[in-house]
Amino acid sequence: xxxxxxxxxxxxxxxxxxxxxxxxxxxxxxxxxxxxxxxxxxxxxxxxxxxxxxxxxxxxxxxxxxxxxxxxxxxx
Amino acid sequence: xxxxxxxxxxxxxxxxxxxxxxxxxxxxxxxxxxxxxxxxxxxxxxxxxxxxxxxxxxxxxxxxxxxxxxxxxxxxxxxxxxxxxxxxxxxxxxxxxxxxxxxxxxxxxxxxxxxxxxxxxxxxxxxxxxxxxxxxxxxxxxxxxxxxxxxxxxxxxxxxxxxxxxxxxxxxxxxxxxxxxxxxxxxxxxxxxxxxxxxxxxxxxxxxxxxxxxxxxxxxxxxxxxxxxxxxxxxxxxxxxxxxxxxxxxxxxxxxxxxxxxxxxxxxxxxxxxxxxxxxxxxxxxxxxxxxxxxxxxxxxxxxxxxxxxxxxxxxxxxxxxxxxxxxxxxxxxxxxxxxxxxxxxxxxxxxxxxxxxxxxxxxxxxxxxxxxxxxxxxxxxxxxxxxxxxxxxxxxxxxxxxxxxxxxxxxxxxxxxxxxxxxxxxxxxxxxxxxxxxxxxxxxxxxxxxxxxxxxxxxxxxxxxxxxxxxxxxxxxxxxxxxxxxxxxxxxxxxxxxxxxxxxxxxxxxxxxxxxxxxxxxxxxxxxxxxxxxxxxxxxxxxxxxxxxxxxxxxxxxxxxxxxxxxxxxxxxxxxxxxxxxxxxxxxxxxxxxxxxxxxxxxxxxxxxxxxxxxxxxxxxxxxxxxxxxxxxxxxxxxxxx
Numbered sequence: 001x002x003x004x005x006x007x008x009x010x011x012x013x014x015x016x017x018x019x020x021x022x023x024x025x026x027x028x029x030x031x032x033x034x035x036x037x038x039x040x041x042x043x044x045x046x047x048x049x050x051x052x053x054x055x056x057x058x059x060x061x062x063x064x065x066x067x068x069x070x071x072x073x074x075x076x
Numbered sequence: 077x078x079x080x081x082x083x084x085x086x087x088x089x090x091x092x093x094x095x096x097x098x099x100x101x102x103x104x105x106x107x108x109x110x111x112x113x114x115x116x117x118x119x120x121x122x123x124x125x126x127x128x129x130x131x132x133x134x135x136x137x138x139x140x141x142x143x144x145x146x147x148x149x150x151x152x153x154x155x156x157x158x159x160x161x162x163x164x165x166x167x168x169x170x171x172x173x174x175x176x177x178x179x180x181x182x183x184x185x186x187x188x189x190x191x192x193x194x195x196x197x198x199x200x201x202x203x204x205x206x207x208x209x210x211x212x213x214x215x216x217x218x219x220x221x222x223x224x225x226x227x228x229x230x231x232x233x234x235x236x237x238x239x240x241x242x243x244x245x246x247x248x249x250x251x252x253x254x255x256x257x258x259x260x261x262x263x264x265x266x267x268x269x270x271x272x273x274x275x276x277x278x279x280x281x282x283x284x285x286x287x288x289x290x291x292x293x294x295x296x297x298x299x300x301x302x303x304x305x306x307x308x309x310x311x312x313x314x315x316x317x318x319x320x321x322x323x324x325x326x327x328x329x330x331x332x333x334x335x336x337x338x339x340x341x342x343x344x345x346x347x348x349x350x351x352x353x354x355x356x357x358x359x360x361x362x363x364x365x366x367x368x369x370x371x372x373x374x375x376x377x378x379x380x381x382x383x384x385x386x387x388x389x390x391x392x393x394x395x396x397x398x399x400x401x402x403x404x405x406x407x408x409x410x411x412x413x414x415x416x417x418x419x420x421x422x423x424x425x426x427x428x429x430x431x432x433x434x435x436x437x438x439x440x441x442x443x444x445x446x447x448x449x450x451x452x453x454x455x456x457x458x459x460x461x462x463x464x465x466x467x468x469x470x471x472x473x474x475x476x477x478x479x480x481x482x483x484x485x486x487x488x489x490x491x492x493x494x495x496x497x498x499x500x501x502x503x504x505x506x507x508x509x510x511x512x513x514x515x516x517x518x519x520x521x522x523x524x525x526x527x528x529x530x531x532x533x534x535x536x537x538x539x540x541x542x543x544x545x546x547x548x549x550x551x552x553x554x555x556x557x558x559x560x561x562x563x564x565x566x567x568x569x570x571x572x573x574x575x576x577x578x579x580x581x582x583x584x585x586x587x588x589x590x591x592x593x594x595x596x597x598x599x600x601x602x603x604x605x606x607x608x609x610x611x612x613x614x615x616x617x618x619x620x621x622x623x624x625x626x627x628x629x630x631x632x633x634x635x636x637x638x639x640x641x642x643x644x645x646x647x648x649x650x651x652x653x654x655x656x657x658x659x660x661x662x663x664x665x666x667x668x669x670x671x672x673x674x675x676x677x678x679x680x681x682x683x684x685x686x687x688x689x690x691x692x693x694x695x696x697x698x699x700x701x702x703x704x705x706x707x708x709x710x711x712x713x714x715x716x717x718x719x
Contacts, residue, residue, distance in 0.1 A: 027560050029328050030140035032175030043362040049460035050559050052362055058172045059203060063456040065468055065559030
């Protein structure tokens, strides 16, 4: 288990836990990213930029800032 | 607005599901569409006659769920709860059916008559998702009509179903959750006293209350009905504790599972042989190196297209203007009538000859970027830089819109979740050179110093915005919540949609801005004829002559810069009593730069100030005015010292 920030692009992972506050959790759920879902890291921004994830089931793509990505715990 | 007889139909769906495109196809040229989540920030109203019936149709901002997290979503929720529409058309993106159905399920819980528009079926098929609309309709208990809004497919069928539902309301059965969750929710609903301000019914209100977390309603409820508040907290505890998560998540998970089940039952997913072109293109657009090269290329291209189209077009349009002015002078002499006629001519001509050549190409390019879905990608690419100045990538879209016009840009800050980000972004937008200021910058800086000079001016302007953002964010105590931004699928922009959007913006310019431009210009003519300008110039002389080192006659142009920025150029030429080409004989290039800097930074124009006031309140609007005057003076002084 590691944070989303540690994952390299192209790797597929499963969301284990979202350690953020209520607003963040609600936002991610409503965008279709739920605990247990599999996502792929599609890209990483340069210079400590955001993470781009693609939901493997739906294809929904979401850009997530570093501070939030750090709180998303995933498992390869 | 129509009379009470006409039924109201609202279009509701998650952001970027093609709702506005569908609405446009139906209502004509009303709503704006784009490929950026959350661009419909207020509701659009229209009327239509279908099958001989008059209908009020309303396009609401997209919402992910009935628990809004930004003000644009709140607009939709307020409308849905308070206006109680006769029918909801729930627009669903078939290509991401599982997620879209979560909102559909929430709407079913609310129990308003509903028709589902299964939109983007073409995109879904390309992604290998085939949805069985008949089966979905059977499961949901409401009509499901497949549509492809971009090609106008299925719209007739959709409206036929909608009209049929007005006569015989289509209500699906309420989705059923796990038995223990059902039990708790029903038990709490039964405790809601008669006369409680319920939305829909007690059961729906109970769910809303359990889900609505730490809002002020909770504290309010504790005040007016402590027993009910206790029951609510106990219900939340009994729902959440066994599953080890908060009650709202338990309910969200129930919906998620139901939506996934529906998706599996009603859709077949074929494995794609190859990734769609949009994903492969994204590999380049979002690449850590190539992505930024493309972005730089797009921005440079943007600038040069506007410059290359605008410049020559302006020259062509300005020529007849000078000829007409000469003939007016010959006929009317130089009295009051000449000044009035000249003011009128400059106002009408200035709008057409100076604003349109730059405004139109800018609008076209902006619409192109937005519709293709590139705007959201710029948000991703620039997030890291925005972070360093105290913001995040979601503010990029309002900023870029600001290059067109600050007014819609400030309205677009509603897509930001936190007030802190909205205030900071709204304070910075007036420093973005809008197309009106672009005309001044291009006409003065680019014309006399070349395109690279103008580009340098823009670069310096962006650096200034960054510095201001850094400084201002130091005063804000809260932290920015950070970026969570959906990146929509890349689409080939459709000319029809782009032209519609450009027309929409252009119409509002012609209706609101142009008359002010003409009136302001006539007033200036009057001021000159009555020699009031001397008094204004004398009053402003310490600023204009003393601090800025500009000719005293330019004082009066500052007044008009407040009304409309694009007026300043006309006013400047008029005030100096010269013509455009011979400006360098009156002003040095240093003075031209100081004037341009001051006029572009000082005070947001009247319309911008009005929208700032409306969106962020009086305090922020006044702060913005004060801030821009001080920054304008400070930066102009620095420029004066170095140029």
